[in-house]
Amino acid sequence: MTNNSKVLALKYRPQVFDDLIGQEIIVDTLKKSISFNKIPNAFLFTGIRGIGKTTIARVLAKSLNCSKGQNFSCNNDCCNNGVEISESRNIDVLEIDAASRTGVDDVRELIEFSRYGPTSSKYKIFIIDEVHMLSKQAFNALLKTLEEPPNYLKFIFATTEVNKIPITVLSRCQRFDLSRIKSQDMLQFLIKVSGKERILANTEVLKLISKISEGSVRDALSLLDRISLSRLDSNEKEFTLEDAQKIFGYFDKSILIDLIESIFNGDEKKSLDIYRNIYSQGVDPKVFLNNFIEIIYYIKNFENLRNIDSSINLNEDSINKLENLFKKVDPKTLIMFWQFSIEIMDEINIVFDQNLSVEMFLIRLLYLNGMIDEQTENRKPVNQPFSKDQTKDNKENIKNSIVNQLKSSTQKKKENKFEQDQNLNDLNINSFADLVEICTVKKEAELKYELENNVNLVSFKKGYIEISFNNNLKKEFVKTLSSKLYDWTKERWILTLSQKKGQDTLKKNRAIKKEMDFEKLKKSEIYDTIKKSFSDAELIDIKSEKNE
Template sequence: MNKNKKVLALKYRPQTFADLIGQDVVAETISNSIKANKVPNAYLFTGIRGIGKTTTARIVAKSLNCSNGTEELCKDDICENCKAISSSNHIDVLEMDAASKTGVDDVRDLIEFSRYGPTTAKYKIFIIDEVHMLSKQAFNALLKTLEEPPEYLKFIFATTEIKKIPITVVSRCQRFDLSRIKSLELFDFIKKIKDKEKGNASDDALKLIVKISEGSVRDALSLLDRALITLDNGKELDLTSAQRIFGYFDKSQLISLFQLIFEGKEAEVLNTYREIYNQGVEPKIFINDFLELLYYFKNIELLNVEGTNFLLNDEEFNRIKEISEKVSNETLILFWQFTIKVLEELDIVSNQHLSMEMFLIRLIHLKSIKNIPDNNYEETSQTNGNINKESLSQKKEGEDFFGIKDKIETIGQIKNIAQEKDIAFKDNKEIEVEANLINSFEDLLEVCSSKKEIKLKYELEKNINLVSFENQRIEISFNEDLDKDFIKDLSLKLYEWTNSRWIITLSKNKGQPSKKEIEVNLKNELIESIKNSLTYKNILEKFPDAELIDVRVNKERDKND
């Protein structure tokens, strides 16, 4: 193996546009503009880490300042300008890290330096990496120079956070979005590097490196560098060794784990996960791979082996396809949502390993809610014995499956499934309120008072407008202050008090004024009548600034009268 001390990411850094991989359109566009002498005032390169933003910036700088010209850019016999730019010590090409020089003073120094023309090259070029780190004041100080720089001055910006750059700056630049490197292209590239370094690694190990790097060339080369270090003893880096080095595990184990979950074998599921955990796999890596495999179970019919970005081999692809035929899409989507929630748990629990085991156990019980082989799911109400199944399986005339009224003026219906909950009464005598005792809205208010359901009564009196109340059906409208859990709470209490299911319908009709509105209206009428009385007028003659704000009725005096 080549013992060159330079890391691969630096050793094989592209030096010309021809060396760039995966950015053909960008390279061709920039190269043509330079050849046509239509060079913009500023370039802006954006994209994820490790795809060639700073490298492309240096290549542009060399293309503009190469002693041999753009047409014959240095490849083998490198000129002094290209050599200095590659090593970041050219006097006319200034590279600045905006992460460490973020202030307006740094930009002012830059602008001051730009007043002087280039010393040895054709252009003076400022390469600013991670430009989004500049402060707002620094960007503002840069605007005028950026829009109308001297003929000899060019700016090249690179960033991973394009949204953090002010639009006024972006509009003054020629923007290029560098894309992730395609898996096959990146695989061919690192395979060539492996051969040049005389490394001994299998294609499966290289495919794993491509997958982990997520389209980043620098990440792929760094991982390859790390892998080749282990080959001093002459052994081949196979997939198993690579998984151990990078903390990844065999996907066939995860596919087997899925199958055991679908079969409901709790002990085998835990044993399989513990084998994976003992290989040094972190819970978050496990969860991300779990989500990835869920995606393939859901969309396997729409993919081919080549479209899985080297995640799956032929055998694993066929296993997933076979298992997915027995699993419903609804179950897979439910698993996906549940797994996403578990990622949040991992940040708050101290023992993530135990949390993962409980996660898998919960998946097994979550799966048991539905009948996996068929798309017809079974209701879990068998465990609830006394639930009124008829109310869920039959619909009445004029209603849909859930008993929602078929009326044009009805805009919504909220029916809480909690109504169907089996309330275990010790004796029928414990049902203190029968259905026939709640026959009106006033009866409902009285029951709330007797049951000390103060919050429920408050909502009924203040935020509800009654449209109709008959035959265990309540149609209402409401204002924006209504509590979001009101319908659920009322439904549950009505079922608890009457042992019957009530239909609560929301209507777009205004309905009767609420109890609170009625009280306010009566009070206002009383105040107006007092203001028209002779007594009030006599008071105003003696106290012109007086204002009537409230009226209280003397109940004792009314009784005596």
């Protein structure tokens, strides 16, 4: 493969430390480590995709094994070792993909290979990419060698998910957290590459690429590659921002400001027309929602942001619109819009047509805004749906109305049972079911989970609970439950751990009951009637009206 036929991400992959961008502190530390011969047994490079983890590992390997001694610029034309490492064929530098070699046998083979010293280099180096994918047994097999390797052996790990690596391994490595590439550094790099490749793209296009790449150099170069490929037959024409937006399925965020304005003005037709126009450009609903909540964020925090125009690529007119919305719209409204937007991100995953779900989401925002307006003393002009000069009483009414809208009937029933009396000392827990229910009311989600999934009730009396449990029960469960019971009832409770099997867990009981309900319903006349009318009908789930 010639150099010109390579994709840009490979063609411009850094070969020496000086080629790296955005990682100056880490590069400086590595150089000093080599210069003062303070080289750790194992290096760990972590960070998002495409910022140079594996690249730094290879550059470091070349610097450590350069035939000319300490050389931070060891490249393909420097020495034979540099050439072989760059081409992944050096016998002393073994690069392993942990995603395909995850087992303990692979690590044992590695350890066996490490017993022999380097052939033609100073160090034998193992580069393990995506190291977090090694199995638990593989990590354990590696521990001893990792802690006390021979002087000639060095490990270099790279991972995107450092939290999945056992702490025993992390403690034996010198860790380097690579940062996302800053927008300005990325832009300068793209300008340099586009100049070398003779890609006629203006600065606005390169800014857009820098933003979409989210700090990943590989992603940025892949996007630049996509632009260059689309104009191979007519390279003399410069790319415009509109051209790039069509290629990437991206859209101008200023349109979203108009959409949000129309929502606050209560104009349903205009709101849906704007969204349908965005969708017709091929914009994915999830991309739309991510950009939507980004604009909500900028409106809410406009006062605290600096250089906002450069950070979101909006023109002066759009910035003025953002400022106008910031002045007119109450922060509580924006926070409510944000919450609805986050909820819809989960909802669209279970809907077949995500586009329809987003349209209904926009309609809900319109009605939410209308509900807020109706709570004010006087109906406001459409361009000022929810201003900051509202009275304190009106704001409280609005807040209470929204909260009541969002509460489910199930939550209300539970609150009525335990919180009608404002004196918490009067709470009575007379059964195991009461105990689980009060955990819901008091928002003790973890405690409720343990009671439902890991606890088998043996006996329950006022002030005394006897239970057995499975291996998943947390050690601090008894202490936590005792403390909460005293806080709720102002009485000391005795909790006894029994050897008896006890009742099935609440979760298992519910599953058994649901299965029985399924069988009972399948034998009913109404089910037979439905099957006769719709032969392909299937019973998927059962919901009780009293729980809704």
